[in-house]
Amino acid sequence: MKIAFLSESPADEAAIRVLTEAVLGQSIEVHAPLKLRARGWPSVLNLLHAVISSLQYETDVDGLVVIVDSNGTPLHKQEKPIPCDPHCRLCQLLVRRDCTLSQLRPRAGQASIRVAIGLAMPAIEAWYLCGKYQDVGECLSAEQMAENRLRTTRKRLKVRAYGTDVLPMQLLTQKAVEYSNGLAASLAMLEARFPIGFGGFAAQIKSWR
Numbered sequence: 001m002k003i004a005f006l007s008e009s010p011a012d013e014a015a016i017r018v019l020t021e022a023v024l025g026q027s028i029e030v031h032a033p034l035k036l037r038a039r040g041w042p043s044v045l046n047l048l049h050a051v052i053s054s055l056q057y058e059t060d061v062d063g064l065v066v067i068v069d070s071n072g073t074p075l076h077k078q079e080k081p082i083p084c085d086p087h088c089r090l091c092q093l094l095v096r097r098d099c100t101l102s103q104l105r106p107r108a109g110q111a112s113i114r115v116a117i118g119l120a121m122p123a124i125e126a127w128y129l130c131g132k133y134q135d136v137g138e139c140l141s142a143e144q145m146a147e148n149r150l151r152t153t154r155k156r157l158k159v160r161a162y163g164t165d166v167l168p169m170q171l172l173t174q175k176a177v178e179y180s181n182g183l184a185a186s187l188a189m190l191e192a193r194f195p196i197g198f199g200g201f202a203a204q205i206k207s208w209r
């Protein structure tokens with residue numbers, strides 16, 4: 001299965017490759033880095049339509065994996081119709097994905113591209129630290145957000161994960177892969193602590209098997 005990745009940084013992409021392979025339970029072929037590369041949240045959303053279309057028509061990629069940080073935006077509410085909240089990043093991506101997929105022309109000899117989307121609450125470092133700290137998880141993050149401590153929370157996550165809140169991309173990527181390799185053996189815990197942002201993502205990936 002050939003898969004492409006779209007997220008906010010090369011370090012995030014490296015981590016998500018490892019996690020995607022672990023959830024799928026089979027090795028994947030990674031599509032070459034996208035010509036359209038996103039850096040930060042707005043560019044992931046803005047590029048999504050173009051990236052899906054280009055992969056559908058110009059490549060033989062089977063699936064696209066998209067992960068973003070929630071940062072200060074609300075946690076996705078699964079029980080509500082989409083969008084659950086106009087500021088929910090997951091809903092914004094799901095709406096754009098579904099709109100794009102509904103417009104695609106079929107491709108000859110291959111099923112249409114599939115797109116799985118996940119949301120790291122409040123940042124992917126929270127996934128890395130899952131199981132290492134009791135105050136890391138989606139619900140607790142929501143409480144911390146309500147107290148307007150998000151900035152502190154994000155900084156503390158980075159310091160806990162990397163020993164500093166500023167690290168060169170190469171080292172960030174190395175750390176991201178190390179953490180993800182550890183998480184690959186604890187997927188059930190990650191799904192339990194992050195049932196919406198990671199659990200929902202894992203369910204989409206499992207449907208590709």
Ligand SMILES: [Zn+2]
Nearest residue numbers: 076084088091
């Ligand atoms: Zn939502």
